Every structure is written in C-alpha cells, then in structure tokens.
Amino acid sequence: MNxxxxxxxxILYGVDDGAQTIDDARALIDGxxxxxxxxxxxxxxxxxxxxxxxxxAEETFRSFSAEMKAKYPDLTLCLGAEILYHQRIADxxxxxxxxxxxxxRFVLIEFLPDDDGDYIVQSVESxxxxxxxPILAHAERDHDFLSRPGYALSLAEQEIPIQLNVRSVIxxxxxxxxxxxxxxxxxxxxxxxxxxxxxxxxxDARLGEGFRYVSSKFGSEYAxxxxxxxxxxFLGLEPKG
Ligand SMILES: [Fe+2]
Numbered sequence: 001m002n003x004x005x006x007x008x009x010x011i012l013y014g015v016d017d018g019a020q021t022i023d024d025a026r027a028l029i030d031g032x033x034x035x036x037x038x039x040x041x042x043x044x045x046x047x048x049x050x051x052x053x054x055x056x057a058e059e060t061f062r063s064f065s066a067e068m069k070a071k072y073p074d075l076t077l078c079l080g081a082e083i084l085y086h087q088r089i090a091d092x093x094x095x096x097x098x099x100x101x102x103x104x105r106f107v108l109i110e111f112l113p114d115d116d117g118d119y120i121v122q123s124v125e126s127x128x129x130x131x132x133x134p135i136l137a138h139a140e141r142d143h144d145f146l147s148r149p150g151y152a153l154s155l156a157e158q159e160i161p162i163q164l165n166v167r168s169v170i171x172x173x174x175x176x177x178x179x180x181x182x183x184x185x186x187x188x189x190x191x192x193x194x195x196x197x198x199x200x201x202x203x204d205a206r207l208g209e210g211f212r213y214v215s216s217k218f219g220s221e222y223a224x225x226x227x228x229x230x231x232x233x234f235l236g237l238e239p240k241g
Pocket of ligand 1: 008009010082137196
C-alpha cells in the first residue's frame, strides 16, 4: 500500500526546528517515500513573534522540491505552515506573512500544551468564522484535551478537523496519549494522521507502519481516509494519490 499523504511535517530544511540541513531533509524524504508516502506538505512553524525566522521557505521549497521531484517523479510536494494560534491569523494570511495549506482555505493551527481547553475551542471557532477551515494540529498534545476528551469530540461534531501525530497513535508518546488517540479513532473523531516529523533520527516520517496499525485496529477504510484521501482533499488535491 502506498499513496499516503503527510499533511504536517518539518522536513523543509533550515526554516524552523525541523530538518537543519539538506541531507537531513533528503533522508526524511527517502524514508517517507520508502514507507509509501506520495504526497508531502511541508509545514514550517509560523510564530507571529518570530516572523523573520519563517522567511525564505518559498525559495528553499522551490529548489528542494525540484530536486526531489527529479528523484521521485510520482511524489507530490507542496507548501503550507503550522501556525501558532494568534488572534490575527486571518490578517497574517491576507498580508502574506503566513500560509494556508497549499493555497487552500485550510489552515493548520497549533496551540501551546498548557493552553486552556475552552480557549482552544473558542479560538478555532473564531478562525472558522473568518472563512477558513482550521485543522487542529496534534490535539493529543494539549493537556486539557488529554484529560477531557469532550473538547476534541465537540470540535469533531462541528466538523473542525483534528490531526493526530502518528507516533502518538502507535504509542510512542506514552499510554495516556495513546489512549486518548484511540478514543478519538474509535469515535471516528480524528480526521487526519500525519508525521509532524522533525528529525531524521526518528522514524516518524514513515507513515506506513502507522497506516498498518490503524488499519488493523480501526479498519482499512478509515485508515485510508486518515492517511490518504482526507489530507489530500485538505490540500486541494484529488482524494486518490
Ligand atoms: Fe509540527
């Protein structure tokens, strides 16, 4: 099985705390491709207080994606951002300071782990009210969400997509996190599983293992939606890779 789509990763090198060198980025893409990934959206961190650190991603993306496309012609690469929530996200996007996912209306938003659950819910709703579809990055990282899964379930009921990290789903971030992820998956409340890969030392960029695990526990149809079809739709691409 291949055709996985990684909606959230820090493989683009030298632009955030993810891959630091082009060799790291190449190793991450090689690992992702060999495990079956065929679409990758690079999502460098965007922090409104550190705007200058995010500059230069477009140029790096152009040269690096040209090299990777030459090596892997069936690989689709696109650019987005993982935006640290701030009140002026819509304005930041419209003045070009930060990016949606592949130029769509979907925005990948993260919060700090200690942010209040009510604040997170209200904040993502406010982004939706501005005409964007917020995707909540690694919901399992927020402490309030972890202890009260009702927060995540209520967002899913409102059709606000929730993204989980593959490592959390397979148990690499501890039992409590895994249990939370499995509760959401059992309820069908997670929309996307992505790598959030930063470091070539870890196998996070390899989605194949996670796909097989989720298929065996929650069914192959849901797994295909989480790893393939839904993230491609969020990137404005045809569901099948
Ligand atoms: Fe991330």
